[in-house]
Amino acid sequence: MNFRFQNLLGAPYRGGNAVVVDNTLLVSPIGNRITATDLIKSETLTLPCQSSANIARLAASPDGLFLLAVDDNNRCLLINLRRRAVLHRLSFKHPVAAVQFSPDGRLIAVAAGRHLEIWRSPGFKKEFFPFELIRKSPDFNGAVTALGWSPDSRHVLAGSEDLTVRLCCVNKSSSFFDPFKLLGHHDTIIGAFFGVDKKTNGVSRVYTLSRDGAIFSWNYIQKGNNVEVNENGGESSEPASPGTPEQEVSVTGNVKKRKNFDGGDGNLEEERGCMLHGGKWELVKKDFFMQAPAKLTACDYHKGLDLVVVGFSNGVFGLYQMPDFVCIHLLSISREAITTATFNEMGNWLTFGCAKLGQLLVWEWKSESYILKQQGHYFDVNCVAYSPDSQLLATGADDNKIKVWTVSSGFCFVTFSEHTNAVTALHFMASNQCLLSASLDGTVRAWDLFRYRNFRTFTTPTSKQFVSLASDQSGEVICAGTLDSFEIFVWSMKTGRLLDVLSGHEGPVHGLTFSPTNAILASSSWDKTVRLWDVFEGKGAVETFPHTHDVLTVVYRPDGKQLACSTLDGHIHFWDPIDGLLMFTIEGRRDIAGGRLMTDRRSAANSSSGKCFTTLCYSADGSYILAGGNSKYICMYDVADQVLLRRFQITQNLSLDGVLDFLNSKKMTEAGPLDLIDADDMDTEEGVGKQIRVKPGYDLPGSMPNSGRPIIRTKCLRLAPTGRSWAAATTEGVLIYSIDESFIFDPTDLDIDVTPEAVDAALGEDQPKRALILSLRLNEDALIKKCIISVRPVDIPSVVSSVPFKYVQRLIDALAQLLEDCPHLEFILRWCQELCKTHGHSIQQNSRNMLPALKSLQKSLTRLHQDLADTCSSNEYLLRYLCSTSSKA
Incomplete structure (x- = not known):
């Protein structure tokens, strides 16, 4: 009963923004859940926590420890990514369109309705109310849609639907409530970013992007000699006026930092520290992406490389070098709107998401190659099927597609799209490399998972709609039930010929299954009956259960x-x-x-x-x-x-x-x-x-x-x-x-003498039999594996013969787990061989109870066999090449 949620397949992405943490971990929302994909190991994992509604916005802290997730109900979760646990919860009063951590991780900017809110970021210390609202701007004339932090975490750019971008200084209340406005756009602001001067490592320009495909470049102009940019480019101050208190200046000429409201370092409120408000911002350039009538739907900026990536509602994305606006790439990934586009920290990977298609891509723009390319079903998943070794999972959906997933990694590695109507049933053959599918298009197809092709199609004289599917244990006979004619069709797997048509049901046949022990077929129908059929003898229905x-x-x-x-x-x-x-x-x-x-x-x-x-x-x-x-x-x-x-x-x-x-x-x-x-005044225009x-x-x-x-x-x-x-x-x-x-404490035969110390003592006294039995009685996984590894190869037969049969299932489970990560393959195989020799008859008699453990062992052995076969094949070609070159020499 100890089943817990592990992963979510079938839809890698459904909307919202994706973020890249630690340069290689892609975090994306799926409905009300969050999926983390390791781009190096090619593994995906869904976090166990859930939100109360679909997640709309994500934000990750600079150190990669914390994740903010805001859903459609304006409820926010603060998640520890490493622990995968929810630390705090918060509800906003207005819809949240954007949320960002400051570069130093101390503050959080939230675009809540028509307000820009600055919150203090929670830390590891225990607090009664960890989120603290520091600043809240007056009402904008439209909803705030874009945010951008300066590198020094002291300024915020806020773009809104009122076509303006406002520059707010967080540390100075006067400029925060009376921000500097950047005007000129003719549509909703989608992105606002600070540009960094590589020489001074300070802010020197601002880029603003609007939905109509315009990007404006703004430069900071010094105001005479009164404003000077220091080495870091983040501070400047005017000469002190008469009567101004003396400022403390460091050796480098910078104003010394003092504690401010957020608990970090900052200038005093009285100091003129917000140099971005002291000078003048000038619009120096207007550029256009020329993708009309498509709208700009997603964008991101990389400060180190001075690159801008943009995505449009027609599926086109572009990569531009700034400030010269040089197009590096302009490609199309689909015909639907790109809903998220972002850089990783190094800037070599681009992440794109298309919500309507459930598509998630990671593209390396320098080599023009895919790092990740996943697309889920964008309609209902109707059926699933496990492969006999439990390593693969096939899914069929209303989008006419069949996808095969690797269960361990959570990735789809092949998609079959030959069906022209909804896929209603799937079945894996015993060979593990053949998949059967039934569809409403009137066909049953067989798929080869080696060559990834449809090698056989089963049809009927007149078009039918199939809703159920079954195959006998030998794989010689294929049966499918229909929705419209209430019949069951029987084909030969080898020849593809129609062998028989079973009639008798008076309603749609929605259930088909073969007996695991004989060739009896059971069918269920909406006519209130379950019928048993002898397919091979051709006797028709042999039993009816009303x-x-x-x-x-x-x-x-x-x-x-x-x-x-x-x-x-x-x-x-x-x-x-x-x-x-x-x-x-x-x-x-x-x-x-x-x-x-x-x-x-x-x-x-x-x-x-x-x-x-x-x-x-x-x-x-x-x-x-x-x-x-x-x-x-x-x-x-x-x-x-x-x-x-x-x-x-x-x-x-x-x-x-x-x-x-x-x-x-x-x-x-x-x-x-x-x-x-439906609200009539709702903005339904295509785009952001x-x-x-x-x-x-x-x-x-x-x-x-x-x-x-x-x-x-x-x-x-x-x-x-x-x-x-x-x-x-x-x-x-x-x-x-x-x-x-x-580990779950579930002892088998426990008494006062059965302890972990007793197991260690038995191993120290060179008593592997006693140590193994004690560990099996404790039922602690780590101890069982430790005792198995400590046995010498020559002692394996005697140790196995001393193990009572009631512990054999637990021992097989431990061997199956050891095969996953233990390098001693031959050693574990010798254990398996001796178990079969000693307890083979008992295992056969209790096959029903032993089946799960034996299937786990088979799964591990099959995976290792495939890995070794691939390695040997590659080494064979390498050896041939070396032999040919040595003979020539």
């Missing part, structure tokens, strides 16, 4: 001795397929109930719609079953005792419909819920204005009958053959839950 309601899905237990099916009334029926008897029934209506739709006239407790399971999945040993449907919950039941073990809530995202149990009556009007009423002011969520996958609000639901559940993880295809994407690998 129900009182429509049957939605059917699944066999892994040992083939039990059949489970769910019905429209929210019940799960368990049948004995051999004797044809109903064993028992689980009533799950109350367990899956929860969540009220915006359009529901009844409360969640009284509503009867959707309270049923549409997908079922047995565990590897058949002891429990997972069930999901049109609800925010996934239920886990104990099969033997028919009790609910646990409910998994798949999301807390209030941007989705059906998450709240009780709706806010204050938002109910005569015309319906306030959230579903739409992203800032229109509530996100329109591009999320999911059915959208409620004016664009997707409904939370689970369409497919699959448990990995290893039993260590399971996947759920939901509105939020494909959620991966796995067993927590951290």
Whole structure:
């Protein structure tokens, strides 16, 4: 039961801005979750924390420790990236369009509605209220849309919808409340950046960009001889007037720093320290990107390289060298708007995101090569399937595409797009290198995962819509159920010929599964029956199980001795397929109930719609079953005792419909819920204005009958053959839950003498048998591995023979984990060989209970075999080359 959320697949990016932390860690929002991608190791991980709505803005501290995430409900989370824990929470009063840490990390600038707010950044010390509001500007004439900090963290540029950019000095209240204005733009400001003079390392210019594709360059002009720029370029002061208190000047000529409001170093309020307000700003150049009618939607500036990257609503991005405005690259990545564009710290990588396509790219502009290229499904994920070794996960969606993901890294490595309609079912063959898919376009296709191609297509004489798929254990027969003709079609895998058509159902066949032990096919239909078919004998339906309601899905237990099916009334029926008897029934209506739709006239407790399971999945040993449907919950039941073990809530995202149990009556009007009423005065123009002011969520996958609000639901559940993880295809994407690998105290036979000290003492006295058994009784992972490694190779047979069979499963789990990171491959393989020799008969008799551990061992061995095969293949060519060159010499 110790399954915890691990990762989110199917949608690498859905909107908001992406940030790069520590130069190689890409952090991007996915709905109400946050994903961190290591660009060097090519691994992605979704943080366990959730926001209450879709995340709109992200900001990372300069040291890479903290992350600010602001959602559509103006709620902010302060997250420790290394600990992956939420430290503090804060709610803003106005919609947040931009948020940035200062370069020194002491302050946070927030564009909240028509205000610019400066907050003190929380630290590691414990405080009752860690966020402290330092400054708040008067109302702008429009919403603040862009922020930019100066390198010395003392000035902020704030661009807004009123077409102005305001220069505010944080340390001086007078200039903060009466800022310097940069005028001249004819559209909403998208970006405002300080340019740094490389000679003086100080601020010398400002770049402002607007939505109409204009970039203005502003230079700082000294005001006569009264203003001088010091070595750092960040300070200047006029000669003291008579009566002015004497200032403390350091040896270098700079004014000494004193403590200010933020606890850091800064000049006194009385000192004329804000040199950017003391001089004059002059517009020296106007440049245009010439991409009309497309709008500028995203931009970023790299101070060290003096480069500007821009993205447009037509999918074009450009890289320009400033201040000469020289175009280095001008390329197109799609036909949809680029919603985020950013540099990494070194400036050699560019990150682009397209929310509508779910596309995330990292591009090295010097070598013109991709570092990362991921695109998720942009419609509902209908089905998932694990490979037999649990290393791969295939997903099919309403966008007609099939994607295959590597579970360990979270990356999609191949996409198949030959289907012309929604993909409804997927199935991996036992060979691990063949994938089957069924679609509403009337075809069943077989895909080769070695050559990444469609090598066989199964069709029918007349076009049908397939919604279910199954294959027998040998892989010789393929069966698919239809939505329209209520038939089951049977093909030969080798020849592709149609062998038989099974008729008898009077409704859509939404469930198909073969028995794991024989060639009996089970099918479920909306005609309220489950039928068993003998496919090879051609006898037709050999058994019919009637129900009182429509049957939605059917699944066999892994040992083939039990059949489970769910019905429209929210019940799960368990049948004995051999004797044809109903064993028992689980009533799950109350367990899956929860969540009220915006359009529901009844409360969640009284509503009867959707309270049923549409997908079922047995565990590897058949002891429990997972069930999901049109609800925010996934239920886990104990099969033997028919009790609910646990409910998994798949999301807390209030941007989705059906998450709240009780709706806010204050938002109910005569015309319906306030959230579903489209505002006529809302700025729907294409570009950034739409992203800032229109509530996100329109591009999320999911059915959208409620004016664009997707409904939370689970369409497919699959448990990995290893039993260590399971996947759920939901509105939020494909959620991966796995067993927590951290140590959980679960002793087997514990008494006063079984202690870690006793294990160490046995190892010190050269008693490997006693040490291993003691560690297995303690069930502590680190001790078990330590005892396995300490055994000499010649002693492995005697040690294995001394291990009781009840500890064998735990020992196999430890060996499978050691194969992942232990360099002693032959040593571990000898352990496995001796285990099979000594306990092979007992393992075979208890195969049902041992199956998860054996699958984990098989997964590790398969991965190592593939790695060694690739290494040997490359070494073979190298040796051939060396031999040929030596012979010539």
